[in-house]
Amino acid sequence: MARILVVSNRVAPLSEGQAPTGGLAVGVLGALKEVGGIWMGWNGEIARESGTPLAQQDSGAISLITWPLSQYDYDTFYRGFANSVLWPVFHFRTDLLHYRDEDYEGYKRVNRIFAERLQRMARPGDLIWVHDYHFLPLAQYCRELGMQHKFGLFLHIPFPSDQVFRTIPHHADLARAMAAFDLIGLQTSDDLQAMRDYYERHLGAACSHDTLVLNGKATRLGVYPIGVCPEDIQALSREHRNSRESIKLKSGLQHRRLIISVDRLDYSKGLVERFRGFERLLDTRPRFRGQVSFVQIAPPSRADVHGYRSLRRLLEQTAGRINGRWTELSWTPIRYMNRSFDRATLMSFFRASQVGLVTSLRDGMNLVAKEYVAAQPEDDPGVLVLSEFTGAARELSEGALLINPYDTAGMARALRSALDMQSAERRRRHEIMMDVLRKNSLTAWRERFIEDLGGI
Structure with a gap:
């Protein structure tokens, strides 16, 4: 079986007694315990520069590779675009949308840092499994670096209706970047339908039940309800x-x-x-x-x-x-x-x-x-x-x-x-x-x- 590289904003603790935070952490850690792999993400700390120093923690077949964010990147990428634009809009709270150009630039900057780090870690044949709204353009930046791997995105949060999604400044750029993934997984059939509606109506994509084709690139769509053990x-x-x-x-x-x-x-x-x-x-x-x-x-x-x-x-x-x-x-x-x-x-x-x-x-x-x-x-x-x-x-x-x-x-x-x-x-x-x-x-x-x- 191909090696799996998981990318998410935060990673779960490996030490016994520490509580994983949120559904993403519980779900991904439980999955990796069964198959092994590398999980990379932010370590939750603020440093002078994003991406250094790099830390690796191993437990059985799982390796966690983490690094800090700079204060600027934390403020723009995490507090800013991810959680003051994407999170409220994807949860249909457009009244709480708080957009700034510099936050969007910070969001793209951190995604590029992750893409560069991922390029150095990946081996031919690896499957890249990306999680959630923090990394919508990640596959596109990896493609620009020449990576030919299979990229999958799983969205843990809802996907909003097309009219709601369009309240995001630069929504079309984000959607085009998401189409660089080979597979996008969603929680429910309602989310899948909402995504198809947006791509068909506003980007002119050709959409079947489980595939969208944009500018000649096919992306498979699927419903994968996350579970528990x-x-x-x-x-x-x-x-x-x-x-x-x-x-x-x-x-x-x-x-x-x-x-x-x-x-x-x-x-x-x-x-x-x-x-x-x-x-x-x-x-x-x-x-x-x-x-x-x-x-x-x-x-x-x-x-x-x-x-x-x-x-x-x-x-x-x-x-x-x-x-x-x-x-x-x-x-x-x-x-x-x-x-x-x-x-x-x-x-x-x-x-x-x-x-x-x-x-x-x-x-x-x-x-x-x-x-x-x-x-x-x-x-x-x-x-x-x-x-x-x-x-x-x-x-x-x-x-x-x-x-x-x-x-x-x-x-x-x-x-x-x-x-x-x-x-x-x-x-x-x-x-x-x-x-x-x-x-x-x-x-x-x-x-x-x-x-x-x-x-x-």
């Missing part, structure tokens, strides 16, 4: 169900039922909306007051990017207002924590809860939803309440309770249904979702993408 998660949640943190959580609940949510602190996750949905439940169903606790774990994310500090303030104000209204001497409705927990602890928290609540306003997939299902005890599983605007909703619609996160009354009704659901119905729904998770596992995701890229 359900058996591993089940074992992890079972093994740590009596961990110190899990026991502390259960003790604090005092036998109350638990609704749990875990997300990065991000405006795409619908955090304020879910607080209001829970408030509506307490407002309209007095029997749940003092009987149900809501735990929200939201580690800080991109705190120095435009809009995130105000989001945190709004969440704190909303949680404070709700708690101020309903708190009793022995019960606080919402426990809102801006901190991280290791993966094993989170899985044990999922196992201890009766409802998992995912309210994303727009999400490529949302692996938390899948992890929640996999972490449940089979004899007494909890219920997943899931936003219809996640990629996961396409796969888990028969088992989860789907909601529109903008509809707080509908969310409250779904939470009530989840809390009242009988054991037989919960087991039936859990079985359906577990079958889907096994079929569309992390291994299946990786094997399909790499097989299709290698076969081009």
